[in-house]
Amino acid sequence: MTLFSQIVQYTISGITSGSIYAVIGICWSLVYLITKVLNFTTGEFVMLGGMLTWGFRGTGLGLVPSVLFAITCTILISMIFERIAIRPVRFPSEMTYMMITIAAASVIKGVVLLGWGSETRTIPDFFGTEVIHVFGATMTSQILCVLGLLVIVTLGLSLFLNRTLFGKALRASAINVTGASLMGIDISRFRFFCFGLAGGLGAITGIVITPITFTGYEVGMLTGLKGLVAAIVGGWTMTGTMVAALILGLLEGFGAGFISAGLKDVFALLVMILFLIVRTLDLTLGKGRVTR
Amino acid sequence: MSGTSREKFLWLILITVIVVLPFVTGSYVVGVMSFVAIFGGLALGMGLLLEQAGMFSLAHPTWFGLGGYVSGILAVRGIAPPWLGTIFSAVFVGIISYVIGAPLLRLKGYYLACATFGLLLIVEITMGQLGTLTGGNEGLMGIPPFSIGALVLETDVHYYYLSWVLCLGCLWLLYNLMDSRMGRAIKSFSDSEVAAKSMGINVPWYKLKVFILTAVMASMIGSVYTFYLRFMEPSVLGFPLLVELVTMIIIGGGKTLYGPLLGAFVVMWLRELIHLSLGGFLPRMSAQVDALFFGVIIIVILIFMPGGLSGWTDRLLYLGRRTFGKAGE
Numbered sequence: 288m289t290l291f292s293q294i295v296q297y298t299i300s301g302i303t304s305g306s307i308y309a310v311i312g313i314c315w316s317l318v319y320l321i322t323k324v325l326n327f328t329t330g331e332f333v334m335l336g337g338m339l340t341w342g343f344r345g346t347g348l349g350l351v352p353s354v355l356f357a358i359t360c361t362i363l364i365s366m367i368f369e370r371i372a373i374r375p376v377r378f379p380s381e382m383t384y385m386m387i388t389i390a391a392a393s394v395i396k397g398v399v400l401l402g403w404g405s406e407t408r409t410i411p412d413f414f415g416t417e418v419i420h421v422f423g424a425t426m427t428s429q430i431l432c433v434l435g436l437l438v439i440v441t442l443g444l445s446l447f448l449n450r451t452l453f454g455k456a457l458r459a460s461a462i463n464v465t466g467a468s469l470m471g472i473d474i475s476r477f478r479f480f481c482f483g484l485a486g487g488l489g490a491i492t493g494i495v496i497t498p499i500t501f502t503g504y505e506v507g508m509l510t511g512l513k514g515l516v517a518a519i520v521g522g523w524t525m526t527g528t529m530v531a532a533l534i535l536g537l538l539e540g541f542g543a544g545f546i547s548a549g550l551k552d553v554f555a556l557l558v559m560i561l562f563l564i565v566r567t568l569d570l571t572l573g574k575g576r577v578t579r
Numbered sequence: 580m581s582g583t584s585r586e587k588f589l590w591l592i593l594i595t596v597i598v599v600l601p602f603v604t605g606s607y608v609v610g611v612m613s614f615v616a617i618f619g620g621l622a623l624g625m626g627l628l629l630e631q632a633g634m635f636s637l638a639h640p641t642w643f644g645l646g647g648y649v650s651g652i653l654a655v656r657g658i659a660p661p662w663l664g665t666i667f668s669a670v671f672v673g674i675i676s677y678v679i680g681a682p683l684l685r686l687k688g689y690y691l692a693c694a695t696f697g698l699l700l701i702v703e704i705t706m707g708q709l710g711t712l713t714g715g716n717e718g719l720m721g722i723p724p725f726s727i728g729a730l731v732l733e734t735d736v737h738y739y740y741l742s743w744v745l746c747l748g749c750l751w752l753l754y755n756l757m758d759s760r761m762g763r764a765i766k767s768f769s770d771s772e773v774a775a776k777s778m779g780i781n782v783p784w785y786k787l788k789v790f791i792l793t794a795v796m797a798s799m800i801g802s803v804y805t806f807y808l809r810f811m812e813p814s815v816l817g818f819p820l821l822v823e824l825v826t827m828i829i830i831g832g833g834k835t836l837y838g839p840l841l842g843a844f845v846v847m848w849l850r851e852l853i854h855l856s857l858g859g860f861l862p863r864m865s866a867q868v869d870a871l872f873f874g875v876i877i878i879v880i881l882i883f884m885p886g887g888l889s890g891w892t893d894r895l896l897y898l899g900r901r902t903f904g905k906a907g908e
Contacts, residue, residue, distance in 0.1 A: 325689050375882045381688045382635055383881055386825055390877035393822045397871025504867070508818065509700070515693065549708045556697035560683070563694050567685040 292423030297540040299421070303430050303499065304513075305536020306437035308555075310492045311514025312521060312528040313444065314485040320461035320523055321474075321481045324373060325381075327388040328365075330511015331395040332486045335361050336493030337502030338399055341408040350410070358490045364395075365486025369479055392508065399504040407503040410494075429498045436495050440488060441529065457481075509552050513539075516559040597743050601736045611847055613739045613807065619843030620746035620800045622827040623836070624793035627753055630833025632789050633769035635688060637821055638695035639797055641702045644816025646672050646798025647805035648706065648713060651722045654806075661725045665802040672798035673791055680790045684783065699821065707813040718812030725806035738807045745803060746840070749796050753836050756792075765789055819866035826873040829880050832887025841888055846873070 311329060318326040339360050343353030372387055414428045448454040460467035460477055468474045489511075493502065500506070517535055521527030535555055543551035601609050625639040649668035653659040659667055683694055707716045714720060725732040725741065732738060756762050768775035768782045776782055805811050823846065831842025850869055884891060 325693075372878050372882070377882070378885055381692075382629065383885075385635070385689065385692055386829065387878055387881055389822065389825070390874035392874075393818070393867075393870040394874035394878075397868050397874065400865075400867050401871070512697070512700070516697075519690075519693065547708070550704065553701050553704055556701050559697050560694045560701075563686055563690050564682045567682075 289423060293544065295422045296424035297544040298537065299424060299426050299430065299540075300543075301537035301540025302533060303433050303536070304539060305533035306433050307492055307496055307510070307532075308513045308517045308535055309437055309529045309532035310440050310488060311511060312517035312532050313440065313525060314488050314492075315511075315515050315518040316521075316523040316525070316528060317481050317485045317488075319518070321457065321464075322373070322478045323381075323464075324384045324388065325515075326482070326485065327385065327511070328368065328392045328395060329485060329489055329514060330507035330509070331392045332361050332365060332489035332507075333493035333496075333510055334399070334502060334504065334507030335364065335395065336490030337410070337497035337506075338403060338408060338493075338504070339490070340410055340494050340497065341502070342403065344410060350413070354494055357494060358487055361490035362483045362487040365489075366479060366483045369482035373482075374475075374478075396504055396507065403504070405504060407501045408497075409501045410497050412498045427499070429495075433495050433499070436491065437529075440491075441525065445525065513552075513555045516555050516562075519559060520562050594747070597747075601739060606735055609735050609739045611851055613735065613742050615840075615844050615847045616739070616742035616746040617800055617804050617807070618823065618827065618847065619840040620742070620749045621797055622824050622831070622839035622843050623746070623749050623753060624796045625824050626828045626831070626833040626839035627836070628789065628793050629828060630838075631757065631769060631836075632765045632786070634684065634786060634790065635692040636695045636790065637692055638698045639793070639824060640816045640820040641699050642672050642676060642794040642797035643801035643804070643820070644706070644811070644813075645675065645702065646801035647811050647815070648719065648801075649798075650802040651719050651805040651811050652712065654723050655719065655721050660727075661723065661802075661806055662727045665799060668802055669795050669798045673795045676791045676794035677787065680787050680794075684786045684790060699817070703813050703817040706816065713811075713813075716813060718810055719805075720810060722805060722809040722811070724809065725803070732806070738803070742800075742803055742807070745800060749800075750837065750840060752796075757836060761785060761788065814866065819870045822870045822873050822877075823866075826877055828887075829877050830887055832889035832891070834886060835889040835893065838887055838889035845888065849876075 311333060314329050314332075315326065318324055318329070336357055339357035340350075340353050343356050344350065348356070368391055372391055373384070376383055376387065412427060412429045413432055416427060418425050418427060448458055456467065456472045457477060457480075459470070460472055460474055464474055496502075513535065514532070517528050517532035520535070521529070521531035535558060538558065539551050539554055542554045597612075600612060621639065621643055625636075628634050628636050628639070646665075646668045649671050650659075650661065650664035653664035653667065654661050658664075679698065683691065683698075686694055706713050709715070725738070732741060757765070764775065764780045764782075764785045767778065767780060768785065772782055827842035827846050828839045829842070830845050831838035831840065833839060849872075853869070853872055880887060886894070
């Protein structure tokens with residue numbers, strides 16, 4: 288392969304993983320902005336989507352029904368999780384919420400490990416396995432599915448948030464929870480809804496990438512964390528998250544290609560730590576001292 | 580320490596029980612109790628950070644693992660004997676935690692947690708990738724037993740005493756620390772950082788100090804763990820240990836200093852119980868499966884018993900005193 292086609296190849300893989308991180312990052316911010324819960328189970332829902340689809344296919348169902356079942360199950364699990372573990376907390380603090388979601392993530396992981404073992408699983412590509420050649424680089428139709436997913440999710444969400452009354456109320460409660468509930472918005476219902484939506488989006492993402500990257504009980508945590516990196520760097524907004532996620536994906540694609548494939552997971556986490564540190568510098572050097 | 584006579588009495592009982600235990604029980608109990616000491620000591624430091632100082636740092640398994648790895652590698656390569664390696668790795672971890680902690684501790688709440696969680700995963704992955712130095716994902720093998728000069732620690736009982744000396748030393752240190760000027764500073768900034776600052780307390784400096792102190796403690800415990808098992812692998816310093824430590828702190832209750840040790844005792848014996856009773860029909864008992872049970876315990880305790888066991892006993896004592904009319908100390 289020439290250098291040029293290598294670069295094209297890394298760009299393609301970078302954009303693919305970048306779009307995945309973008310959708311996952313949107314899942315994190317949906318939950319974080321409404322409930323102030325940093326939901327560490329987000330990554331596990333991505334994993335659950337893929338694993339459940341694989342599981343339903345194993346029982347003899349076709350691809351489409353098993354995908355639908357998997358998404359429904361993940362949404363239900365996410366909503367049940369909110370009901371039985373997040374809502375009854377008596378002294379809600381950041382630390383309590385974070386410990387509960389980390390604990391729930393390890394519970395989901397452990398159940399999947401016990402049920403289906405530690406082998407990696409996969410499902411077939413949605414539209415066959417024809418290879419498309421672009422400037423000497425290769426890509427499959429599944430990659431187009433991933434890009435399509437990102438476009439559909441962002442367009443759908445922005446239409447929903449900007450055009451419907453429910454979406455506007457959701458945005459209002461993201462800006463100011465107390466104010467929104469004083470205006471008669473039922474926050475408790477929104478929390479429930481956001482967990483469900485984030486679970487569903489996570490599951491869809493997990494299903495779409497499974498043919499490319501495969502899935503297993505332990506993929507959730509790292510994939511989810513990279514989504515979190517995108518959300519933090521993007522400042523919890525949708526556009527920011529998308530831009531950050533695509534940059535992150537490209538960085539990872541080129542880092543894996545030119546530096547080391549084994550260390551590719553390290554890059555994203557380093558970006559997050561450096562960004563967080565730089566952000567504090569910026570705040571203290573800027574106008575006055577901003578505590579947050 | 581300047582404790583009341585009742586506290587001195589409790590310390591005496593604790594030490595007596597620990598000293599006598601190997602003479603009256605078998606090697607199984609001694610083995611489990613060694614792990615109680617090792618992980619209890621680790622949880623003590625993390626509990627101090629999380630609950631007393633209010634710093635949400637999740638990187639504790641990293642210091643534990645780094646300490647173990649550095650002293651293990653030095654011993655395997657024959658560069659330094661185990662006792663010197665332990666001291667050297669403690670100094671090394673101290674320096675690293677200073678370099679990392681100085682910029683990182685400016686963060687608060689969720690952001691500090693995210694950054695330290697990222698650090699945890701970075702170190703775990705890097706340790707697996709540095710194959711020639713650390714043995715990669717297969718783990719570091721061929722570590723000699725702990726020795727000082729001609730004295731070689733061989734049996735479980737030796738390590739039992741070594742780890743309990745270290746663990747109780749940490750507990751004693753923490754009690755004295757919280758009794759000192761620094762301890763009062765820690766308590767004040769965990770309540771309100773602004774108020775502490777306005778009283779002239781150098782908050783960032785105290786935060787960094789307590790961060791480095793607990794990191795060095797974790798590193799020494801990690802060295803003892805490495806020489807005890809004579810094996811170290813990247814997954815030891817990863818996510819499962821973090822969940823385990825958080826379980827210990829939450830079960831024991833971090834508002835008291837001894838809580839995490841109590842939690843470690845409960846968690847370790849609970850794990851043995853789970854393995855004994857379920858080992859038959861759950862063949863794949865790994866750290867991940869343990870993490871499942873611990874996850875359920877964390878959620879249940881945080882919802883129904885937020886103070887943990889020690890908070891619960893404190894409340895019982897308080898109720899008892901109130902009911903039977905005995906004046907408080």
